[in-house]
Amino acid sequence: MTTLLDGSAQAIAEAVRTGAAGAREIAEEALERIKSRNGALGAFTDVTATRALAKADAIDASRARGERLGPLAGAPFAVKNLFDIEGLPTRAGSKINRDRPPAKADATIIRRLEAAGAVLIGALNMGEYAYDFTGENAHDGPSRNPHDPERMTGGSSGGSAAALAGGLVPIALGSDTNGSIRVPSSLCGVFGLKPTYGRLSRVGVFPFVASLDHVGPLARSAADLALAYDAMLGRDEADPAQADMPAAPVSPALEQGANGLRIARLGGYFGGSADPGAIAAVDTLARALNAERTVELAHADAARSAAYLISMVEGAALHLDRLRTRRQDFDADVGDRLIAGAMLPGVWAAQAQKFRRRFRDEALRLFREVDILLAPATPCRAPKLGQKTFVLRGREMLVRPNLGLLTQPISFIGLPVVAAPVWTPGERLPIGVQIIAAPWREDLALRVAAALECEGVVRAPVAKYA
Amino acid sequence: MNEGARESFDPEALARAMAPLLGIAQPPESRAQTIVHLRIAAEHAERLLSVPLDDQEEPAPVFTP
Numbered sequence: 001m002t003t004l005l006d007g008s009a010q011a012i013a014e015a016v017r018t019g020a021a022g023a024r025e026i027a028e029e030a031l032e033r034i035k036s037r038n039g040a041l042g043a044f045t046d047v048t049a050t051r052a053l054a055k056a057d058a059i060d061a062s063r064a065r066g067e068r069l070g071p072l073a074g075a076p077f078a079v080k081n082l083f084d085i086e087g088l089p090t091r092a093g094s095k096i097n098r099d100r101p102p103a104k105a106d107a108t109i110i111r112r113l114e115a116a117g118a119v120l121i122g123a124l125n126m127g128e129y130a131y132d133f134t135g136e137n138a139h140d141g142p143s144r145n146p147h148d149p150e151r152m153t154g155g156s157s158g159g160s161a162a163a164l165a166g167g168l169v170p171i172a173l174g175s176d177t178n179g180s181i182r183v184p185s186s187l188c189g190v191f192g193l194k195p196t197y198g199r200l201s202r203v204g205v206f207p208f209v210a211s212l213d214h215v216g217p218l219a220r221s222a223a224d225l226a227l228a229y230d231a232m233l234g235r236d237e238a239d240p241a242q243a244d245m246p247a248a249p250v251s252p253a254l255e256q257g258a259n260g261l262r263i264a265r266l267g268g269y270f271g272g273s274a275d276p277g278a279i280a281a282v283d284t285l286a287r288a289l290n291a292e293r294t295v296e297l298a299h300a301d302a303a304r305s306a307a308y309l310i311s312m313v314e315g316a317a318l319h320l321d322r323l324r325t326r327r328q329d330f331d332a333d334v335g336d337r338l339i340a341g342a343m344l345p346g347v348w349a350a351q352a353q354k355f356r357r358r359f360r361d362e363a364l365r366l367f368r369e370v371d372i373l374l375a376p377a378t379p380c381r382a383p384k385l386g387q388k389t390f391v392l393r394g395r396e397m398l399v400r401p402n403l404g405l406l407t408q409p410i411s412f413i414g415l416p417v418v419a420a421p422v423w424t425p426g427e428r429l430p431i432g433v434q435i436i437a438a439p440w441r442e443d444l445a446l447r448v449a450a451a452l453e454c455e456g457v458v459r460a461p462v463a464k465y466a
Numbered sequence: 467m468n469e470g471a472r473e474s475f476d477p478e479a480l481a482r483a484m485a486p487l488l489g490i491a492q493p494p495e496s497r498a499q500t501i502v503h504l505r506i507a508a509e510h511a512e513r514l515l516s517v518p519l520d521d522q523e524e525p526a527p528v529f530t531p
Contacts, residue, residue, distance in 0.1 A: 197531050211529065243530055302517045305510035312507055324489045327496070336496050340503035343484040348511045353525035355517060360531060401506070414531035439531035 005029055006462045009075035009170040009224045013117065016059065016074035023056035023063075023074030023119065030076040030121055033168050037465070042143045043162035045081050046088055046123040052076065055119045070117030071227055071251075077171040080157050081123035082130060083107040083215075084204035092206040093126040093156065095139045095329045096322055107204030108239075109173065109215060109232040116231035121169060124159030128331040130175055130208040131315055131338065132156040133183050133403035134383075138331035142385050145188055146463035147429055151382035154187035154403060156180040160218050161188035167462035171219050171228050175205060177212045178307055179377075179407025185218055185419035186377035186432025187403075190460045191449060192218045193225045196439050197414025198243035200229075201236035209314040210241065211353070212307060212411060220460040222450035225418065226251040229442065250443040258451040261444060263372040264293035266436075269300035270375040273405055275392065278376035281422040281431045285374055288457040289448065295373070297366060303359045303409035306352035308401070310412075313349040316341030333400060360413040367438035372448055376406050377419045377432035410436055418445040420458040433458075477504035 004012050004021055015021040031049050038044045059074050079085065082092040084103035091097045105111075110120060125143040127134060135158025136142040143158035145151040146166040153162045157174030161184035164172055174181040176194040185192030193216045200215050207213055217228035226249075233247035265271075265286050271279065271294075285291070297303075316323070316338050323342065327335055366373070379392050379402070389396050410417055416439070419432040437445040452458045481500050485492050492500065 197529065241528070299517055302514050305513040308510045309507060309514065312503075320488070327490065327492075332496065332499065336499035337503045339485075339488075339490055339492065339496070340481075340500045340507060342488050342490070343480055343500070343504065344507055345511075348507075348514065350525075351519065352514055354519050354523050355514060356529065357526050358517075358519060358523060360526075360529075398506075414529070 003029060005033060005170070006167050007170070008221045009072055009219065010227060012075045012170060013071060013073045016063070017069050019063065023059035024053060026074050027052045027056035027076060027119055027121065030169060034122070037166055037168060040144065040149055041146060041162045041166045042125055042141050043159040043166060043168060044078065044122045045091070045125050045140055045159065048085065048120055048122050052119050052121045055114065059117060070115065072113065072231060073117030075118045075171060076121045076169045077113060077118045077173070078122045078124050078163050078169050079110060079120070079173040080126045080160050080175060082126060082175060082206040083110055083173060085110065085120070085123055088123065090206050093128040093130065093137055096326050105204065108201040108236050112232045112234065113228065118171065124163055124172060126159055127156035128334045129319065130156040130177060130180055131334050132400060133179065134400050135184060136385065144385070145382050147189060148382065151384055151429070152187060154184035154378070154382065157184050157218065161185055161190050164188070164190045164218055164220055164460070165463050171217055171224055174216065174218055176214045176216060176411060177209045178311055178411055179404030181216050181218060182377045182407045182417060182419040182432065182434060183403050185421065187382040189421040189423065189430030190218050190220055191222055191225050191421065192216065192419040193229055193442065193446070194411060194417045195229065195442050196416045198241050199245065200232050201239045201242055203236050203238045207318060209311045211310055211314060214411065222418065222446055222453050223251070223254060226254055226446050245440060250446050253443045254447055254450040256447055258289055258448045261371040261448065262369065263289045263291040263374065263448070264295045264370045265291055266297055266373050266375040267294040268296040269409070270406060273392065274376040274379045277381060277424065277427065278379055278431055280424055281433050282374050282376055284422055284424070284457060285433050285452060288452060288455060291374060295366060295370060297409070298362055299359060300409040302355065303412045304405055306355050307408040307412035309344065309348050310352045312341030313344055356412060363413055363415065371437065371444055373436040375434045375436065377434045378403055379406060381429040381431050407434065410434060415439060416442040416445055418449040420449045420452060421460050422458055475508050477501045480504060
């Protein structure tokens with residue numbers, strides 16, 4: 001049966017505002033769906049039912065009093081389990097963190113979504129300590145791709161994408177250090193927004209690589225991404241990396257569409273690091289947008305390598321004490337990689353940070369000529385669960401570190417990106433395209449995604465259930 | 467690091483030398499995987515270091531895109 005939960009947060013909020021549906025009714029249905037579907041999806045690790053029903057009742061009571069409801073009134077959402085939720089230990093996909101005391105407060109952006117009327121319904125599975133592109137988890141089991149449960153969701157925000165494609169919630173939060181929002185968005189066929197580095201508060205979010213960590217929303221429509229993003233905007237002095245930028249909402253701009261924007265596809269590294277299916281998805285968007293130009297972002301391969309090395313070194317520094325004392329409690333795939341990071345020459349990381357500024361300047365030069373860049377989000381569609389390697393253009397490589405090879409150069413310099421899902425006729429699985437804008441121009445990337453969605457070029461359906 | 471340097475690079479020796487310095491006890495199967503990642507890191511370093519940077523090029527004190 002198709003219900004409001006299969007639609008958008010925007011539609012749910014409208015129904016709750018007009019009284020066509022109650023927030024409690026929506027929350028109860030979401031909880032019921034989690035109960036019936038989560039065993040097969042492995043999306044949720046914690047369900048906050050009591051809290052969700054109390055919040056939903058408060059929204060219904062507020063409406064009964066004639067009060068104005070927020071733009072996300074009654075819309076259920078869930079968060080990757082590296083976000084602090086008051087009363088729960090923030091596990092960050094690990095066994096070790098379960099020993100931490102319960103969080104004393106919610107992460108800033110959870111509070112902001114709830115202030116807009118959204119209803120937190122639980123925490124979501126993720127790759128251990130976010131060092132993952134597969135969506136597998138050694139402790140909680142894998143999150144499974146709702147479009148084919150034998151395949152990966154992608155990671156590390158795998159549970160976030162599974163919850164959306166599985167129809168459990170219309171909005172989820174994730175984090176993206178090297179691609180952890182965009183990779184699962186691509187493999188599960190949902191929309192994901194990685195905002196500009198320093199845009200949204202990371203307070204109350206378990207870190208991974210401070211130089212590269214971002215947070216953002218995933219959803220099944222561009223409009224829902226925009227609504228969630230708008231609700232989360234705002235200065236948070238407690239985040240040392242957050243920039244003091246005006247909190248300009250993007251939802252009002254979505255209707256402006258893509259006309260007049262200078263759009264090009266990224267060639268070079270981005271064209272040469274993807275399989276034909278990923279390239280065809282970019283072709284589809286380029287045709288729909290009349291984007292005839294191909295441009296090159298020089299040194300993108302070195303940018304990816306720099307992001308890779310910074311992640312190894314900063315990740316290792318973060319976890320060094322735990323590697324010393326609890327190595328056996330790590331997922332071996334994660335722990336051994338972190339140990340390698342602790343052993344690298346410091347000059348590599350220093351050089352990578354110097355190069356980051358150079359590469360940023362090169363990208364800014366490119367954005368004088370174009371407004372939007374298109375690139376594949378992943379090199380291929382979802383691999384099978386348990387698959388350790390894949391072959392790309394004749395070269396065998398490890399899945400876990402390499403599903404993000406096309407997202408890493410972009411997050412390395414913090415550019416805002418919408419990952420938009422493409423369903424190619426004849427294919428059973430989706431694949432995503434990165435719609436990349438200049439720093440602080442999330443509005444442009446979202447406008448393009450919304451225009452493509454309006455034309456049916458990109459879409460994020462809920463997986464079919466019997 | 468040039469290609470020749472990478473070829474003569476001995477990640478096992480590095481791992482054996484660094485583990486005690488870091489205070490990490492590593493069984494052989496864990497060390498073997500760490501060695502795989504050290505080799506991959508060396509390839510990335512080679513790619514990164516192939517881009518020349520001037521002495522005056524500094525990292526951003528607080529990175530702003």
